Amino acid sequence: MYRYDEFDQDFVHARVAEFSDQVQRRLAGEITEDQFRPLRLMNGVYLQLHAYMLRIAVPYGTLNSKQMRMLGHIARKYDKGYGHFTTRQNIQFNWPALSDIPTILADLASVEMHAIQTSGNCIRNVTADHFAGAAADEVADPRPYAEILRQWSSVHPEFSFLPRKFKIAVTGAERDRAAIQTHDIGLHLKKNAAGELGFAVYVGGGQGRTPMVAKKIRDFLPEADLLSYCTAILRVYNLYGRRDNKYKARIKILVHETGEEEITRQIEAEWQELKDAELKLPEADIHAINAYFAPPALTDRPEGDAEVKQARLDSKGFSQWLDQNVVTHRHPDYAAVTISLKGIGEVPGDATDSQMEAVADIAEKYALDELRVSHEQNLILPHVARADLKAVYDALVEIGLATANSNLISDIISCPGLDYCALATARSIPIAQEISQRFASLERQREIGELKLKISGCINACGHHHVGHIGILGVEKKGSELYQVTLGGSADENTSVGEIIGRGFSSEEITDAIEQIVDTYLGLRLNPEERFIDAYRRVGPAPFKEALYAGETKAA
Amino acid sequence: MKVLTANRLSDGIAVWYAEGGWAETVGHADLAHDKAAEDRLEAIGAAAGANNEVVDVNLIDVTVVNGLVEPVRLREKIRAAGPTIRTDLGKQASPAVAGVA
Numbered sequence: 089m090y091r092y093d094e095f096d097q098d099f100v101h102a103r104v105a106e107f108s109d110q111v112q113r114r115l116a117g118e119i120t121e122d123q124f125r126p127l128r129l130m131n132g133v134y135l136q137l138h139a140y141m142l143r144i145a146v147p148y149g150t151l152n153s154k155q156m157r158m159l160g161h162i163a164r165k166y167d168k169g170y171g172h173f174t175t176r177q178n179i180q181f182n183w184p185a186l187s188d189i190p191t192i193l194a195d196l197a198s199v200e201m202h203a204i205q206t207s208g209n210c211i212r213n214v215t216a217d218h219f220a221g222a223a224a225d226e227v228a229d230p231r232p233y234a235e236i237l238r239q240w241s242s243v244h245p246e247f248s249f250l251p252r253k254f255k256i257a258v259t260g261a262e263r264d265r266a267a268i269q270t271h272d273i274g275l276h277l278k279k280n281a282a283g284e285l286g287f288a289v290y291v292g293g294g295q296g297r298t299p300m301v302a303k304k305i306r307d308f309l310p311e312a313d314l315l316s317y318c319t320a321i322l323r324v325y326n327l328y329g330r331r332d333n334k335y336k337a338r339i340k341i342l343v344h345e346t347g348e349e350e351i352t353r354q355i356e357a358e359w360q361e362l363k364d365a366e367l368k369l370p371e372a373d374i375h376a377i378n379a380y381f382a383p384p385a386l387t388d389r390p391e392g393d394a395e396v397k398q399a400r401l402d403s404k405g406f407s408q409w410l411d412q413n414v415v416t417h418r419h420p421d422y423a424a425v426t427i428s429l430k431g432i433g434e435v436p437g438d439a440t441d442s443q444m445e446a447v448a449d450i451a452e453k454y455a456l457d458e459l460r461v462s463h464e465q466n467l468i469l470p471h472v473a474r475a476d477l478k479a480v481y482d483a484l485v486e487i488g489l490a491t492a493n494s495n496l497i498s499d500i501i502s503c504p505g506l507d508y509c510a511l512a513t514a515r516s517i518p519i520a521q522e523i524s525q526r527f528a529s530l531e532r533q534r535e536i537g538e539l540k541l542k543i544s545g546c547i548n549a550c551g552h553h554h555v556g557h558i559g560i561l562g563v564e565k566k567g568s569e570l571y572q573v574t575l576g577g578s579a580d581e582n583t584s585v586g587e588i589i590g591r592g593f594s595s596e597e598i599t600d601a602i603e604q605i606v607d608t609y610l611g612l613r614l615n616p617e618e619r620f621i622d623a624y625r626r627v628g629p630a631p632f633k634e635a636l637y638a639g640e641t642k643a644a
Numbered sequence: 645m646k647v648l649t650a651n652r653l654s655d656g657i658a659v660w661y662a663e664g665g666w667a668e669t670v671g672h673a674d675l676a677h678d679k680a681a682e683d684r685l686e687a688i689g690a691a692a693g694a695n696n697e698v699v700d701v702n703l704i705d706v707t708v709v710n711g712l713v714e715p716v717r718l719r720e721k722i723r724a725a726g727p728t729i730r731t732d733l734g735k736q737a738s739p740a741v742a743g744v745a
Contacts, residue, residue: 114696115653120694121699135651137719138723140655168733185655187654515722515728518729564718
């Protein structure tokens with residue numbers, strides 16, 4: 089994985105020193121909150137309901153065991169024993185004292201981590217497919233390009249005060265696991281007919297109060313032109329993006345209001361000025377970054393097949409976990425493992441200090457020291473020999489992280505909601521917990537099949553509800569929490585925005601409503617292979633509306 | 645009825661103005677029954693903000709139940725108690741507050 093060079097390390101240390109000084113001056117009353125707020129936000133420090141919150145960047149979701157151990161250490165020493173993994177592949181701590189944050193950042197810098205650009209109107213943490221470098225269906229590892237974008241975008245002088253925040257995601261496979269079409273820029277790394285690497289470029293996707301699916305403005309951009317083209321997009325946005333209204337300031341609005349054809353013309357015109365200048369990526373630089381991401385040396389472990397076969401017979405739990413949480417690796421003797429942070433009734437994305445440390449130990453012992461955070465709020469061991477899967481499973485059982493529910497209805501994305509967040513209008517986590525408990529039976533979940541359920545506690549949509557097969561949005565209505573349901577959203581290569589199905593439900597009603605939707609689906613699917621999203625796309629909202637609201641219409 | 649609330653600058657912990665200082669629990673916060681009292685609390689909040697004791701100062705609606713102040717809105721109830729999904733954390737974790745929120 090990427091290692092800081094001298095420049096990176098100096099840069100991060102300098103930022104720690106600078107922010108420590110700013111915190112000291114703030115605590116001493118030498119600068120006001122109005123002066124300090126933008127400075128703390130540039131360093132990932134928010135103020136929430138109960139305390140400050142620190143959001144730490146995990147570039148493209150990649151961590152080693154030392155870094156994960158440090159996160160566990162921070163959770164224990166400076167927080168309340170846990171952290172929350174987020175949909176930007178980052179981690180948040182909910183209770184740090186402002187006076188401790190300089191020390192936390194110094195600890196992070198010692199393991200090549202930081203909290204820079206995890207907030208503010210700048211280019212945020214670049215996300216990538218969590219199976220990058222391991223997936224069997226990948227054309228090339230997308231992370232070197234995410235790293236190039238990270239280096240380019242870090243304190244970029246021209247793009248540090250954009251109209252609004254800006255999010256980029258990269259995938260290296262046809263099957264999109266990075267939700268690129270919901271991003272300001274989505275990049276799909278691919279090969280052209282000549283076998284050269286490049287990108288399909290999507291622009292103007294996003295969620296929030298105005299969800300939009302990104303438009304593909306280029307089918308193939310040569311890899312050397314990555315930075316010049318992204319600069320052209322950012323320049324057009326920086327120049328024409330609205331600054332008069334926060335809610336209309338994202339690039340999705342500019343793309344929508346300008347029109348796909350015209351915005352493409354503007355970007356291409358800007359690019360003509362840039363493409364043959366200093367932003368063209370030299371091949372040597374691409375190679376140098378790629379070298380950091382060289383695949384780990386995977387020794388052949390052909391004994392895995394027999395061992396997995398035997399372990400399946402010995403343990404039903406292992407067998408179910410294998411079916412649900414383990415996916416094919418490009419090396420036949422290896423697999424990629426999803427560590428579910430969605431235990432039944434647990435808080436989605438939360439992990440305790442000791443779980444983080446134990447996961448770090450597992451990664452070090454069995455997974456070539458590599459870990460990932462997925463945007464679906466789980467952890468990933470990207471390279472595990474099949475021969476070691478049972479040992480990994482047993483170790484995960486011991487720390488309560490072996491729930492075999494990846495991609496099932498209880499694998500819920502949920503924002504922190506009103507239990508923590510100052511922007512939230514309703515709670516999300518208790519709803520996620522109740523739904524998870526209602527569908528606790530793994531047998532039932534597997535019968536339902538792949539179902540992406542996502543919950544947000546306000547219209548900002550941090551819980552990605554717009555692109556959930558079933559989405560739930562919590563709002564406040566007449567002083568109470570009310571939950572709106574959307575159906576038919578999806579965040580893969582066939583991205584779609586869900587449609588509101590009808591009137592909202594109270595917190596007491598919402599789990600019953602979800603169950604009714606699921607039962608309706610089970611009743612109408614053509615066969616068990618027809619997933620919820622496929623069935624919804626075939627039949628539309630009518631049968632679900634009928635099931636949820638028919639009684640009301642008749643009564644009225 | 646309103647009380648004055650904020651977060652403490654040094655650690656961000658939610659606090660309420662009570663008896664001349666900032667209390668960590670809402671129960672005995674100073675009540676404003678009329679506009680004049682609200683103005684007085686607001687002035688205290690503005691001064692405490694300017695003095696760098698607290699941030700994010702707000703007046704919130706409350707009621708009084710069994711002699712103790714309780715916020716009206718769910719958001720403020722949660723601030724006063726702690727996360728509803730982690731009753732072992734926040735103000736509610738302390739026995740003195742557990743019965744109140």
